[in-house]
Amino acid sequence: MKLIILGAPGAGKGTQAQLIADKYGIPHIATGDILRDAIQSGKMLGATARSFMERGKLVPDEIVIELTLRRLSQDDCKNGFILDGFPRTLRQAKEFTERHEIDMVIDIHVDESVLISRVTGRRSCPHCREVYHVKINPPRKEGICDRCGFDLILRDDDTEAILTNRLRVFHEETEPLIEYYSERNLIQEIDGDRDIQAIQASIDDTISHLVKK
Ligand code: AP5
Ligand code: MG
Ligand code: ZN
Secondary structure, eight states: OEEEEEESTTSSHHHHHHHHHHHHTOOEEEHHHHHHHHHHTTOHHHHHHHHHHTTTOOOOHHHHHHHHHHHHTSGGGTTOEEEESOOOSHHHHHHHHHHOOOSEEEEEEOOHHHHHHHHHTEEEOTTTOOEEETTTBOOSSTTBOTTTOOBOBOOTTOSHHHHHHHHHHIIIIITHHHHHHHTTTOEEEEEOSSOHHHHHHHHHHHHGGGTTO
């Protein structure tokens, strides 16, 4: 099962991708998380990535394409994967298409008015990357990750001002991918303006037939 999950910042890509990954035993590959890991571990690449991410801009294509293709060449991706946050530009999509076939692109659609409270209420684990929401999806113990026990943080780019930039970039650079994948009959649109379990059930309905392939 080879999937891509598309959607605006805060649409719920990471939340749903992790649920799919857990259920079907495929790796959840989130380029945002890979880049945040590079920043945290003090790599050169991390310093470059940070200068773009902290302004809500996209990290240059050549860096992200190389990182993602390298990750996909690892053994655990042989039987499938779910890509979250990649591709994000037409160039990324085209270079990816040259090397990998995919089964489906899940496009999670959420009204823009909902995104601000989702993003500013999100708390993220800097260790295992699990995401929570202070109101809708809180951890069992306030401020502590259920999975690994680390202190949760607010991501540097999860402010209203930076979200505005991220949304503009999404409309300009990433939305054209919906047409790109529609032309290839790969898009499956999902209404993301419902609770997490209802969205998960809809996604599950649309992907379960892929398992037997
Ligand atoms: P990235 O980390 O991918 O961020 P993003 O696309 O802005 O998306 P988010 O992670 O903010 O949202 P999400 O859709 O995953 O939502 P989540 O499930 O957490 O990228 C960050 C940056 O890295 C980019 O700006 C760019 O600089 C760089 N980058 C990454 N990939 C790149 C690429 N390919 N090319 C170039 N640059 C790249 O949910 C959000 C919140 O809502 C959570 O609190 C969650 O608990 C809650 N929630 C989830 N679902 C629901 C629901 N149904 N109802 C209510 N609340 C919900
Ligand atoms: Mg995410
Ligand atoms: Zn954790």
